[in-house]
Amino acid sequence: MKHGETVLYSIQTKDLTKSFKKKKHRGIFGFLKQKPKREKADEEKPFTVALDHINVKIRSGELFGLLGPNGAGKTTFVKCLSTILIPDKGTATINGFDILEQTQMVRASLGLVVGGERTLYWKLTAKDNLMYFASLYKMPRNAAKARVEELLSLMGLSDRADERLEDYSTGMRQKIAIARALLHNPPILLLDEPTLGLDPTFSRQIRNQIKTLCHNEGKTVLLATHYMKEADDLCDRVAIINDGKIVAVDPPSQLKAIVRETEVLEVACHNPPPDVESYLKGICRDAEIVTLIRGEEPKGTPFRIKIIGGTAEENVELAIDALRRKNVQIIGVNVSMPTLEDAFIKLTGAKLTEETG
Amino acid sequence: MNLSLSKDLTANSLIVWSELVKNMKFLTAYPVVFIFWTIFPIFWFIPFLLQGQAFVGGLQSPEFAKLAGTPNYVAFVILGGILNSYVLTSLYGVGESMRREAYQGTLDYLLSSPCNKAFILIGKALSESISSTFYALTQLVVCVLFFGIEITLGVVMPVLLVIILLILGLYGIALMLAAISLQSKQAHDLAHTLENVFYVLSPVRYPVQSLPSWAQMISSLLPLTYALIAVRSLMLLRYDITAVYYEILLLLIIDMLLIFLGFYLFNWMERRTKKSGSISHY
Numbered sequence: 138m139k140h141g142e143t144v145l146y147s148i149q150t151k152d153l154t155k156s157f158k159k160k161k162h163r164g165i166f167g168f169l170k171q172k173p174k175r176e177k178a179d180e181e182k183p184f185t186v187a188l189d190h191i192n193v194k195i196r197s198g199e200l201f202g203l204l205g206p207n208g209a210g211k212t213t214f215v216k217c218l219s220t221i222l223i224p225d226k227g228t229a230t231i232n233g234f235d236i237l238e239q240t241q242m243v244r245a246s247l248g249l250v251v252g253g254e255r256t257l258y259w260k261l262t263a264k265d266n267l268m269y270f271a272s273l274y275k276m277p278r279n280a281a282k283a284r285v286e287e288l289l290s291l292m293g294l295s296d297r298a299d300e301r302l303e304d305y306s307t308g309m310r311q312k313i314a315i316a317r318a319l320l321h322n323p324p325i326l327l328l329d330e331p332t333l334g335l336d337p338t339f340s341r342q343i344r345n346q347i348k349t350l351c352h353n354e355g356k357t358v359l360l361a362t363h364y365m366k367e368a369d370d371l372c373d374r375v376a377i378i379n380d381g382k383i384v385a386v387d388p389p390s391q392l393k394a395i396v397r398e399t400e401v402l403e404v405a406c407h408n409p410p411p412d413v414e415s416y417l418k419g420i421c422r423d424a425e426i427v428t429l430i431r432g433e434e435p436k437g438t439p440f441r442i443k444i445i446g447g448t449a450e451e452n453v454e455l456a457i458d459a460l461r462r463k464n465v466q467i468i469g470v471n472v473s474m475p476t477l478e479d480a481f482i483k484l485t486g487a488k489l490t491e492e493t494g
Numbered sequence: 495m496n497l498s499l500s501k502d503l504t505a506n507s508l509i510v511w512s513e514l515v516k517n518m519k520f521l522t523a524y525p526v527v528f529i530f531w532t533i534f535p536i537f538w539f540i541p542f543l544l545q546g547q548a549f550v551g552g553l554q555s556p557e558f559a560k561l562a563g564t565p566n567y568v569a570f571v572i573l574g575g576i577l578n579s580y581v582l583t584s585l586y587g588v589g590e591s592m593r594r595e596a597y598q599g600t601l602d603y604l605l606s607s608p609c610n611k612a613f614i615l616i617g618k619a620l621s622e623s624i625s626s627t628f629y630a631l632t633q634l635v636v637c638v639l640f641f642g643i644e645i646t647l648g649v650v651m652p653v654l655l656v657i658i659l660l661i662l663g664l665y666g667i668a669l670m671l672a673a674i675s676l677q678s679k680q681a682h683d684l685a686h687t688l689e690n691v692f693y694v695l696s697p698v699r700y701p702v703q704s705l706p707s708w709a710q711m712i713s714s715l716l717p718l719t720y721a722l723i724a725v726r727s728l729m730l731l732r733y734d735i736t737a738v739y740y741e742i743l744l745l746l747i748i749d750m751l752l753i754f755l756g757f758y759l760f761n762w763m764e765r766r767t768k769k770s771g772s773i774s775h776y
Contacts, residue, residue: 219606242608258598269515272509273614
């Protein structure tokens with residue numbers, strides 16, 4: 138691949154595989170301690186497979202979502218593509234350049250947002266941060282100055298450009314992290330949880346910016362997220378990743394079609410018993426999946442029990458009676474059309490954490 | 495000159511400059527550093543003065559001159575301390591710098607940028623040297639004013655040359671330390687160990703002849719040993735630069751070896767930790 142050639146697929150991976158050696162943190166005198174059972178089991182399987190033969194093709198100008206729970210392999214995937222990690226097997230091309238052979242060209246083609254707000258220098262001003270990173274991308278000083286001002290204006294932070302980042306809010310720092318990714322105007326953006334920990338206003342602003350970057354500026358965006366709604370609202374296609382494996386790649390509408398014929402009964406409640414999933418599955422008729430999505434009790438966010446499959450009309454009464462017998466405090470019941478979350482649950486059997494974004 | 499080569503040179507100089515400016519801004523972001531810079535260089539002399547007073551009854555000792563060539567014990571030790579401060583800043587400043595980037599969460603961004611990481615490290619090293627030099631200059635002024643060290647124009651250039659050569663060798667060691675810290679996640683204790691090796695085995699506070707023969711052999715591998723011998727010969731014994739050619743030549747050879755080993759180890763360790771996945775662990 139030569140510089141300047143256009144490519145059909147901005148990102149293409151071939152059997153990308155990465156595993157990590159499990160570390161034993163036993164300290165200097167660890168040999169004196171008796172090994173716990175779990176550790177003995179770990180020794181039999183000394184590697185964690187973070188990416189297992191990943192094959193994806195992301196078209197130029199596409200907004201591609203990578204959806205999965207924490208620990209599914211999203212960040213490892215992003216780090217392999219951005220040459221921070223070297224895969225064990227397989228390879229990938231970014232903008233037509235091989236991540237193992239043409240690392241400098243790969244790096245120049247990418248804008249990266251990974252790790253959140255702590256990846257900037259808090260003791261420096263926003264302008265100083267951006268000017269510093271511009272120099273790492275070999276941008277001439279005058280061009281860098283103009284670009285920094287343009288990006289600060291785009292992020293609505295021009296008037297605070299000379300303030301240190303330690304005086305910024307989390308959302309403002311995240312905007313600077315995104316501005317950093319755009320400094321050298323790369324054709325491809327790798328965004329790993331860009332709205333993690335942000336309040337709804339900043340999340341919305343950042344999501345709108347991602348949309349604009351992709352649809353108006355033609356950038357290819359890989360958005361790794363665990364927020365269902367974010368993936369559903371923004372992405373042209375979504376890959377569902379779980380335990381290092383891609384289990385489905387489709388537009389959100391098609392993923393939802395996997396559970397289209399089913400109704401979803403959702404019960405919001407407090408204090409469900411730990412075995413509520415198996416308990417309700419035995420009671421509700423034809424329920425394919427019963428899953429508990431944890432709430433945040435200190436904040437008062439209720440737990441949600443999702444019953445996918447069967448007839449919701451029949452299962453409403455059965456579920457409510459059963460939960461009352463267990464003294465569960467029911468807050469509300471809702472019958473809905475399947476969402477991307479339901480498709481995710483059906484495909485992986487796993488569940489994401491409660492959305493706050 | 496080829497246009498792309500000139501562009502590359504400009505871009506790489508800018509990386510070094512940006513890194514230097516960044517580090518200087520960090521340094522000056524904490525006002526307490528100015529107290530350290532203004533007060534400590536003066537306080538620093540007091541133990542040497544008292545020690546000199548206790549052991550030799552003042553600044554001069556004929557007994558000491560038999561070993562060191564100069565009776566001025568205090569000036570001898572002070573020059574040792576000044577040069578040793580470059581060891582400290584190199585080991586702690588440059589050696590630990592990559593760990594600090596990892597703690598700050600910025601290491602991933604340095605690694606995923608298309609620039610040559612060597613220029614980032616050069617920028618870090620330069621900023622450490624500049625702050626050390628400010629510190630050393632303050633000490634030198636005190637030396638000239640109070641401890642009979644004379645600085646003539648003829649001695650400035652050879653001393654500067656020796657200090658630059660010392661710093662280059664120390665960068666090589668600091669690079670190795672930075673490389674090891676990528677894997678071990680902890681550079682401080684290793685830096686502390688090396689600091690003590692330099693302090694004990696180089697002639698910082700006593701002439702190299704005071705060491706047992708096996709220790710003198712190790713001492714002869716350390717760049718600080720040759721730098722100290724050369725600087726003292728130039729400043730205290732008033733030798734001409736031709737008298738220290740041997741030390742300068744050896745420093746040059748050791749520097750080349752250490753810098754080559756430093757970059758080699760850093761690149762090797764970067765690749766190794768990228769493979770193992772431990773590169774961005776904290």
